[in-house]
Amino acid sequence: MKMTYVKRSIITAVCIALCVVLPMAFHSVKNAGSIFAPMHIPVLLCGLICGAPFGLLCGIIGPLLSSLFTGMPPAAILPAMMVELAAYGLFTGLFMQIVRTKAVLADLYISLVAAMLCGRVLAGAAKALIFSAGKYSLTVWATSYFVTSLPGIIIQLALVPAIVFALQKARLIPLRYPEAICK
Amino acid sequence: MPVELENVSYTYASGTPYETEALENMSLKIKDGEFVGVMGHTGCGKSTMIQLIAGLLVPSEGKVLLDGNDINAKGYDRSVLRRNVGIVFQYPEYQLFETTVEKDVAFGLKHSGLDRGEVSERVRWALEIMGFSFDSIRNQSPLSLSGGEKRRVAIAGVLAVRPKIVIFDEPIAGLDPLGREAFLKLISDLNEDGTTIITVSHNADSMAEYAKRIIVLDSGRLIMDGKTRDVFSDVKRMEELRLGVSQPRLIADMLSKRGFEMPRDIVSCGELVSAIKERLIGGGCP
Amino acid sequence: MSRLPTGQYIYGESPIHLIDARAKLLSFILLIAAVVLASSFAGYAAVFCFTAALLWISRLPLGTALGAIRRLWLFFFVIFLMNAFFFEAENPIFSWWIFRLSYGGIAQGANVVLRVALLMALSSVLTCTTTPMDMTSALQSLMKPLKIIRVPVEDVAMIISVAIQFIPTLLEETDMIKKAQTARGARFESRSLRHKAECVIPLVIPIFISAFRRADELSTAMEARGYRGAKNRTKRKKEPLKARDLAALFISAAICAVQFCFR
Structure with a gap:
């Protein structure tokens, strides 16, 4: 199986669709949406699987379409969310390309953690610039990014690699180190 | 563990412009150990009905009773429902x-x-x-x-x-004929061990072979309900509903029309074969 | 049956509803610029009156259109207080520990709150009067200039259309998976955080597998038919902008220009 340009494009399209669908699926499960941020997952996966440009696209278009079709996120926080998610998609893709430890799980975790950090820094910076009214904002937003979203971070770190492995087992995406299996 | 629908109605998207009534004032009782086939066209309300029985949808009006208890009542222990009612959707592999x-x-x-x-x-x-x-x-x-x-x-x-109750939604769709047979055999074995089976299917032949009771739905209403042989003996009505009856039933009808008298309650292949055999031996085949 | 969600869109036939989505989107961008640039009383007044006029002309139910602003009142209040008390002004009216209430701060707080509220009202007018479908096709046509920086605009447009087509299918499938797992004992309705977390994997993994399976089928079919990129596809011809669309653009540009006049 090869990840062709067309295949990457269509997987990206599906991930964008999931950015709209997943938050709706968890909408009825009380508080789940705010706890584990379902829209992050397709974006992170798209970056990991399809690469940086596709991940970037997914991170920009996903929240935009979701906002258009479901009204979530509301327009007021949409720009900051687009910056954050675009950074996730971009950096997971970039780090997946750079990091090659010969162990898939290690690659995944390094890329995910690095991308989550970069995304939060970028989104924080963007927010500080948009709400540039005073010095307080940066601290407020920085703590909110790491403290209140902690359960979400943990769930994402557990879930995203699990999904990657499940997709590999279902032979829907190629193995990262096929030679390792053959031995 | 009997299951009962009491004047159940279900409306999709109620309160929106897309409001549609999927089920209208339906009452139904399924006793222990029955094998019920549910037939009807797409959109007739059969999947709404089975989801109501499994407690996955809540009726807009009326009650769903399991063992006499309202499963949507406040304080009802849903784990009892989950332990006793299983549902196999159309593509369970997903x-x-x-x-x-x-x-x-x-x-x-x-x-x-x-x-x-x-x-x-x-x-x-x-x-x-x-x-x-x-x-x-x-x-x-x-x-x-x-x-x-x-x-x-x-x-x-x-x-x-x-x-105790297993519901199947189009269980044999997408299976090859051999797989179908094996699968239907399995369901009927389960039924023989005392499990109540409710299965939705378009396939009149397999319903005729295995189901003991047939329920026919049309635009959200229960229009026929009875023993398989009784429901299938109304060939005209079943054809009008574009559901059809089983092949053996049709063959028996054709034979009757050609003067080869056949009993009117044949639905399954086995019954047809033995009736023909009896006729041939009894009537003295040349 | 699942259908495409319609988002905020409220059906109507007002002049605002009828403006071409491309013109509406561009006007929206101009008006946002006006709000961001506004720094004088006259400038604010112009944008404020214009936004109010838009709401009136569009005949939207105000409760729905401005619902988001009403729901976020606490957020606005906190922003206002923070600005009012932490603004570093020369002569505070009142100061205690780290709190310094000042006129400058109050003005700054009101400024920020008004700005955000205006932005929200404007985006409400846009999303309530334009269907998501029109909006995405407008976005696709407004992306064209990105070609200059070598963004494969046609491919992006194709990806967006495919994504939209997938939404109803995936919604339906998600609903089925959720029901199947509920019947097997997943406790989506439970209040406990642990039960909720336990539900995530049985729901999300099947959803992704089913979505990727569909992606796999579609991309294989596309490649089998020799699809190599969206560049050579025939495109539907876009309608040209009408007089009212140009008028909308012109007025928005004027409101934006006003901000430069009163600085």
Whole structure:
């Protein structure tokens, strides 16, 4: 199986669709949406699987379409969310390309953690610039990014690699180190 | 454990411009050990009906009673419902997610309070009933199995809970004729062991072979309900509804029209063959 | 049956509803610029009156259109207080520990709150009067200039259309998976955080597998038919902008220009 340009494009399209669908699926499960941020997952996966440009696209278009079709996120926080998610998609893709430890799980975790950090820094910076009214904002937003979203971070770190492995087992995406299996 | 619908109505998207009534004032009682076939066209309300019975939808009006208790009443212990009513959707293989087959089949037993040995026993039983060798399949990933195997594992996951009532939604769609036979045999074995079976199907032939009672729905209403032979003897009405009746029933009718007198209650293949045999021997075949 | 969600869109036939989505989107961008640039009383007044006029002309039910602003009143209040008390002004009216209430701060707080509220009202007018479908096709045509920086605009447009087509299918499938797992004993309705977390994997993994399977089928079919990129596809011809669309653009540009006049 090869990840062709067309295949990457269509997987990206599906991930964008999931950015709209997943938050709706968890909408009825009380508080789940705010706890584990379902829209992050397709974006992170798209970056990991399809690469940086596709991940970037997914991170920009996903929240935009979701906002258009479901009204979530509301327009007021949409720009900051687009910056954050675009950074996730971009950096997971970039780090997946750079990091090659010969162990898939290690690659995944390094890329995910690095991308989550970069995304939060970028989104924080963007927010500080948009709400540039005073010095307080940066601290407020920085703590909110790491403290209140902690359960979400943990769930994402557990879930995203699990999904990657499940997709590999279902032979829907190629193995990262096929030679390792053959031995 | 009888299940009962009491004047149940269900409206989709109520309060929006897309409001549609999927089920209208339906009353129905299914007793222990029945094998009920549900027939009707797409959009007739049959999947709404089975989802109401399984407690996955809440009726807009009326009650769904399981063993006499309203399953949507406040304070009703839903785990009783989950333990006793299993539902196999049209593509059950899509619900697989665990890392091994054993874990996936055991998912439904997580909150059952059974100890590990019992859980493992149940999983073995369910997988073996579905035609697997437990020891060779238990550690495989359910996701890398073939399509047919996936479906069987998923069904094992529903059966492992040992529900008293099992609902199947188009269970044989997409199976080859051999797979169909094997599968229907399995369902009827379960039924013989006392499990109530409710199955939705378009396939009049397989319904004629296995179901003891047929329910026909049309635009959200229950329009026919009776023993399989009685429902299928009304050939004209079934044709009007574009549902048709079983082939053996049609053949018997054709033979009758040609002067080869046949009983009017033939629905299954076996009945047709033995009736013909009887006629030929009794009537003195040349 | 699942259908495409319609988002905020409220059906109507007002002049605002009828403006071409491309013109509406561009006007929206101009008006946002006006809000961001506004720094004088006259400038604010112009944008404020214009936004109010838009709401009136569009005949939207105000409760729905401005619902988001009403729901976020606490957020606005906190922003206002923070600005009012932490603004570093020369002569505070009142100061205690780290709190310094000042006129400058109050003005700054009101400024920020008004700005955000205006932005929200404007985006409400846009999303309530334009269907999501029109909006995405407008976005696709407004992306064209990105070609200059070598963004494969046609491919992006194709990806967006495919994504939209997938939404109803995936919604329906998600609903089915959720029901199947509920019947197997997943406790989506439970209040406990642990039960909720336990539900995530049985729901999300099947959803992704089913979505990727569909992606796999579609991309294989596309490649089998020799699809190599969206560049050579025939495109539907876009309608040209009408007089009212140009008028909308012109007025928005004027409101934006006003901000430069009163600085």
